Amino acid sequence: MNRKKWKGNLLLLLTALIWGAAFVAQSAGMEQNGPFTFNTIRMILGGIVLIPCIALFDKMRHVRLGWRSEDKNLWVGGCLCGVALFTGATLQQFGIQYTSAGKAGFITALYVIFVPLCRLFAGKRPGKLLWGSVALAAAGMYLLCMDGSLALSKGDVLVLLGAFGFTAHILIIDHFSQKVDGVRMSCIQFFVAGALSLVCMFLFEAPSVPAILSAWAPILYAGFLSCGVAYTLQVVAQKDTDPTVASLILCLESVFAVLFGWLLLGETLSMKELLGCILMFVAIVLAQFA
Template sequence: MKKRYINNLILLIIALIWGAAFVAQSAGMDYIGPFTFNSTRSILGGIVLIPVIYVLDKKRKDEISQGKEVIQNKKTLIIGGICCGFFLMLGSSLQQIGIQYTTAGKAGFITALYILIVPILGLAVGKKAGIKVWIGVVLAVIGMYFLCMTSGLSIAKGDFYILLGSVAFSFHILVIDHFSPKADGVKMSCIQFFVCGILCMIPTILFEHPELYSILQAWKPIAYAGILSCGVGYTLQIVAQKNTDPTVASLLLSLESVFSVLAGWVILGETLSPRELFGCALVFAAVILAQLPERRPNLSYRDLQREESRPHHSTL
């Protein structure tokens, strides 16, 4: 249980990193196209992890077993990395394209809808969430509306792209939940970045024709998005989700929208209206509610031992 709370804290830090990354994403679009930006930052994120993998492998070289189990783990690692990279490419590309045609507020709200999509998709694979988590999901959706929406809800071209991206990010969270306990998190993250970067490179070459000068002009936002948002954020996500329910993880990660607003308030001097403050409060309340443990019936010592020995997928 202590390890799960630590992982939840890590997911909270990831949300903070991603919230600030919205500034980098917006700044990068002033110089290069969405596929160019995602391709370069993803490949940079993969490159950053190569020395990390080397150091970690060197430390646990004596602990690595030989034989069939290693081969099987490598196969799972590659499949997991490819699947994660594919859905990461879909989600980040659709989001980056949609931002060009809609407001940042709408983009933040619609992207955060994965907190509702994840538990619904989770039901299809037998992952049931407790009543407190569902109440937290509803509160978070309402909070996101007050935080991000200022002129009602309508679906336009950009909104539709963002919504599709939110669905892709939902699958990304569930795929990570499936593969992260079975493979090395850092290696799988490295593979997903190279897969995402290579896939984004195809439309980059076909449609955007980027120039080296333009890419160098955007080096600061690319560096932040590649090193922190990708290299640190997505890698920690894979590591932290090993002992966290995917629905709870989606709630914690949805705080990136709250942190993006707060970052604008603290760093850029943007003011928060009472409506936006109320939305922030609802989202924070939703996340706290989802972390409260359910009351469990009185069990005998033997029953408790038997239950602790079972694999758990929920923090509740």
């Protein structure tokens, strides 16, 4: 594996770590705020934090790429990513209200299977070793997140539909990341997702300033780190790695969520959950050989 691929995979691993810790922030931020309100603020914060980053990167590279309206790939890619992100994040937030966190984590992470399936329909056949990695990752996520029941509730269906949104997000990034500046595209996607959430917030919820301020810490984490930093790392890193491998690495957010629960909340890992973590890491290693 060349140096760029190693760098891209390490950045994706950091992304998964940030997202894993964000499960705590998402849960806390939703205690007094609706899903659209929470997503509106964190998405817009994610876009805002990238504006000075773009100026800094331009200065470091001694270039000024600008935001030319004629650059269709940048704007089309950013808007499509924003719609996919809005769809996945919204369905996930609503689904979590009606199902257990374990089931939500497993079902969301099914994008690790949906990505190679979608590429198969597009005529791109993953190798047998990569399919083995996908199977191991799915088994690991089951052991890590599920309690033995596979019955689908209303919340499970919503989270499953959200997983298709995140699948589309990964594939859209794979298509456009080679053609545009990744940080600019990420900035556009957050403002698009934030604008869509804002409209829904005023239509379906009654946002309250005191409620928003009471959740300032989880909102800031979700906005600046989970959105502004992590999603941008995803866009930048996917330039140098295969989308199926990227989805495998990103699904490690489930492992990190459990580990952060153990470190920060005192939760313990059963032997079944530890075995699930091991299987997922083996899947990642196999994917690198594939």
